[in-house]
Amino acid sequence: MTSLPKPRGRLSDAVLLALRELPEQPVERIDAEPESDDDAAITLWTLHELHYRGFDEVDDRAEWEPELLRVRRRLEERLEAALRERWPGVPDGLDLQRDFFDWVADHDGPSIARHVHTAATRDQVLDLLRVRSVYHLKEADPTTWVVPRLPVGPKAALVELQFDEYGVGDPARLHAVLFAQGMEASGLRADYAAYVDEAPAEILEQNNALSMFGLQRRLRASALGHLAAFEATSSMPSRRMAQGLDRLGFPAEMAAYYTEHVEADAVHEQTALRDICVALVAEEPVLEADVWFGAWACLDLEDRTARRLLSGWGVAA
């Protein structure tokens, strides 16, 4: 049961209205510019969501409505352009297989996990869990779009990784389900997208970039670079998160989600890099720049989220 989010400006207003009026009213041309990053981000998130689970009050045919696809494309171009403008480019003289983990480790961004580990209050962690749930309740799904777009080696390796994300065939072990169980045990709502209206633009942009990389075949290698960087920045922060949740007396189910990621992602970071990204670039060398771009985007977008949340809590980032 997913409801449409609240609008955050002229563009989201127009798109949400058009979605509600389908199929009785055809969608008229929507030329409104986004009023703000929030307006752009919630609109793109909503349009992407039509490709995942849809919304209770929206006709399923909205997914392939040409005018809505045009708006989606315009917003994806805006998001990609902003990322490419910030991107310093492919790092000089680095070998993807040999140097990737050190390159990630050298990236010195603000850390939410470190704050949760030692200093965060219970309310700050509840804030964090609510906005992180926008992604964790569909964890791994955006990367699954990439599967049919890959040559056999990276394809088999990606499915092997995703199989673990999806609980090795056991619904109770799906990572998204582990997170939902932790949310419920913590007294939070675990239904899909329940807290999207609380998510700042930075959180929505993280989700939107993942969906864009997954949905656009042109950006398949960026989806996989993003995956490699995401996994490579997960094991140790997940340990800190689990210890911080214990410190604050959160239920064991919530810490268990993070504990699972300590070991799972120590595996996934290896296979995402070696068997997926390096193997893909070996077959299609032209894609290497896109792998680095996606990896950088993952780190950049997390930095922006961390700065936004930490400054909202009055903590120096």
Next chain:
Amino acid sequence: MTRPATRPDVVMCPGGPMLLRGDHVVVDDDGVSHATTRPVSAVCRCGKSASKPWCDGTHKVLPPKLRP
């Protein structure tokens, strides 16, 4: 289509863990048995993991000469 390369069951990651594909039972330093639970498992080789026998990524914060 070229025949895909044979997939290894055991992989030594430079500076990192040993990957094990499939179901195995790993006996740790204290003689305790640990069954694998996932399609691929990472066994600690640096000796510093807090989740031994499994890797927890700690090797990445060691100086390069202390990594496996």
